Amino acid sequence: MKIQGISTQTLRRLPYYLNYLVNCEADGGYISAAAVASALKLNEVQVRKDLATVCQVRGVPKKGFPVSDLIEGLRDCLGQNNVHDAILVGAGNLGRALLSYKGFEQYGLNIIAAFDIKEGEADGKKIFPLEKLPDIINRLSIKIAVITVPGDVAQQVCDILTSNGILAVWNFAPAHLTVPDGVLVQNENMASSLAVLSNHLKSRMEGSE
């Protein structure tokens, strides 16, 4: 496997390649890095390097890479051939929206349990009280957690998660999390994205007055 040491920047581009390749009509089953780069408006040298990293098979001069091998290599790198069980903490509005989203499994994430201070049910899934976190994480050997709690309790929740063996945190709370070495936090901040959009709109509207 070549995927050890693959950069985060490269990883973030892979879903774009995969989406394109699954939908493209490849000529004779091969596609060139130039064609992919042009379709996705990316730099050709970069695309060639990225594809060579994920593809087990070498590109053929004047033909390119075999599309089926590329797709297989991309799925493998993206963890899509290998579904990870995960838990979600915080069953408020955003947590519930994510629980109802049927698309995570295709990306290799299977949310098997949700936790909140309030017990209940969401989208047919039982919501467990926070006290059960350590037990369930350990018993099911869960390594990925999604945090959708309010920002002011996110660090506290994160500490419980990491002290029980969680190695990867997908953080939707508007809070900077401190984690032990070896744990990765991937931040997703909807409010920040909306702020950027809203500010752009404001300046455009004021500019046009």
Place this chain on the structure above:
Amino acid sequence: MKIQGISTQTLRRLPYYLNYLVNCEADGGYISAAAVASALKLNEVQVRKDLATVCQVRGVPKKGFPVSDLIEGLRDCLGQNNVHDAILVGAGNLGRALLSYKGFEQYGLNIIAAFDIKEGEADGKKIFPLEKLPDIINRLSIKIAVITVPGDVAQQVCDILTSNGILAVWNFAPAHLTVPDGVLVQNENMASSLAVLSNHLKSRMEGSE
């Protein structure tokens, strides 16, 4: 207003400040940049600069900034005092999850209509056929659109949106979008984030074998 020319990096930090200030217990109604920086693990000089940008009132030596003015200034910069109507295109799993999310309004976004190739209903909201996009965008003067269609049709949808006056696009499709000058695209790629998490897990698991 000082918010013209505020940088995207600063904007993305503002929700963190707001979240902290709304939940903190301020001493006598004032808070110092140092206290905020320490709580959020950010650089103090940067925090002081950010807060001065959003706050209409000057900080007082040895006391800091008035918390209520900071909160007001932050809400204003973030567009939260000014709800924007928006539309959503693509009522698949992700689109439906976002439609069901009740939290956008607090961030200044009100999704008033959804569109898809298939008409229907989601979360009590009617889903309109794509042909109605131009009419509704124009009639209601919509400027923000959320794209949750599959990657291979995202550019096509985006072209319809921008040619009808959309100025800000929140793109959840795994596709690079090309837009006219003056239109802003904010990309959100769940698959990319999951790829980063999954890869980290893989390398940790292989390393520990």
